[in-house]
Amino acid sequence: MIDPFGRHITYLRVSVTDRCDFRCVYCMAEDMAFLPKAEVLTLEELDRAAGAFVRMGVRKLRLTGGEPLVRRNVMSLIRALGRHLTTGDLDELTITTNGSQLGRYAGELKAAGMRRINVSLDTLDPAKFTAITRWGKLDQVLDGLRAAKDAGLEIKINTVALKGVNDDELDRLVAWCGERGFDQTLIEVMPMGEIGEGARLEQYLPLSVVRAKLKSKWTLDETDYRTGGPARYYVVRETGRRLGFITPLTHNFCESCNRVRLTCTGTLYMCLGQQDAADLRAPLRASESDAPMEEAIREAIARKPKGHDFVIDRRHPAPAVPRHMSVTGG
Ligand code: SAM
Ligand code: SF4
Numbered sequence: 447m448i449d450p451f452g453r454h455i456t457y458l459r460v461s462v463t464d465r466c467d468f469r470c471v472y473c474m475a476e477d478m479a480f481l482p483k484a485e486v487l488t489l490e491e492l493d494r495a496a497g498a499f500v501r502m503g504v505r506k507l508r509l510t511g512g513e514p515l516v517r518r519n520v521m522s523l524i525r526a527l528g529r530h531l532t533t534g535d536l537d538e539l540t541i542t543t544n545g546s547q548l549g550r551y552a553g554e555l556k557a558a559g560m561r562r563i564n565v566s567l568d569t570l571d572p573a574k575f576t577a578i579t580r581w582g583k584l585d586q587v588l589d590g591l592r593a594a595k596d597a598g599l600e601i602k603i604n605t606v607a608l609k610g611v612n613d614d615e616l617d618r619l620v621a622w623c624g625e626r627g628f629d630q631t632l633i634e635v636m637p638m639g640e641i642g643e644g645a646r647l648e649q650y651l652p653l654s655v656v657r658a659k660l661k662s663k664w665t666l667d668e669t670d671y672r673t674g675g676p677a678r679y680y681v682v683r684e685t686g687r688r689l690g691f692i693t694p695l696t697h698n699f700c701e702s703c704n705r706v707r708l709t710c711t712g713t714l715y716m717c718l719g720q721q722d723a724a725d726l727r728a729p730l731r732a733s734e735s736d737a738p739m740e741e742a743i744r745e746a747i748a749r750k751p752k753g754h755d756f757v758i759d760r761r762h763p764a765p766a767v768p769r770h771m772s773v774t775g776g
Pocket of ligand 1: 511606633
């Protein structure tokens with residue numbers, strides 16, 4: 447699959463549920479309305495849709511959400527998708543999780559063929575953790591991380607930089623990840639979905655500022671390591687671990703975009719920061735053959751936009767797109 451700008455689409459992210467056991471303040475409003483079941487693809491339908499993408503050239507698959515590990519029976523989907531690793535049609539199967547269920551599932555994820563996982567963690571302070579996630583318990587996530595490490599999974603920590611919330615802790619988090627052998631990616635808050643008036647502007651902390659501050663303490667060696675994604679990576683010389691910066695607002699990364707995103711309702715978003723989407727659920731449910739869905743995928747890729755235009759400032763207080771991050775999973 448090649449889009450109009452010559453970009454090869456080899457990476458699919460699948461949001462397997464819009465539900466979550468947390469309510470992170472930058473991701474969701476407190477009173478979220480979740481999707482009725484009939485609109486959500488079954489696990490078998492998700493498997494079929496992902497299989498079509500793999501046939502069409504996708505080499506990397508990431509499950510996300512909402513919280514992917516709270517979807518009932520999600521392991522049956524993960525095990526089924528693992529078959530594409532065995533056949534060699536897929537290079538990587540992975541997940542982005544808040545870590546709350548890893549204590550239970552880490553071993554099974556490894557057994558299904560996952561090698562590396564991303565776990566979101568914005569703070570090491572239990573009270574702050576509960577304040578950010580509204581519902582979460584830090585200990586549960588730390589236990590989950592231990593289980594994942596014991597299972598032999600490589601771990602990358604995702605940390606959203608939040609002004610006045612965890613900016614004083616980022617330095618400590620870099621050290622903490624270094625001690626445990628975790629890579630880390632820092633993420634700028636993105637203007638997705640309504641979360642309360644003015645909240646986003648209050649949260650937004652440009653990573654250019656964070657990087658300059660970290661550089662006074664750590665030696666950040668530039669690398670050309672790329673995952674095809676939006677992060678620019680450094681190696682922290684003192685810990686030997688990678689540190690990535692995802693800067694959609696201070697640095698536009700769209701020129702190397704290799705990915706598309708499928709939601710749990712079968713809607714395909716060609717860009718995280720744009721509204722245009724293609725419905726794959728109708729062609730998927732209309733026919734036992736995958737041909738109509740594959741045709742819809744081809745049409746969608748043919749109109750993948752050049753990029754997003756996220757802005758957060760006083761003149762643009764509204765979200766750039768109305769959907770929350772939990773719809774597409776980042
Ligand atoms: N629940 C899983 C988790 O938290 O890792 C997967 C889904 S979550 C939507 C994926 C990533 O998006 C997390 O690392 C989260 O911190 C990040 N995220 C959520 N809302 C965001 C926003 N508005 N701006 C930037 N990152 C966001
Ligand atoms: Fe849930 Fe992840 Fe969104 Fe937090 S960031 S509310 S854990 S989906």
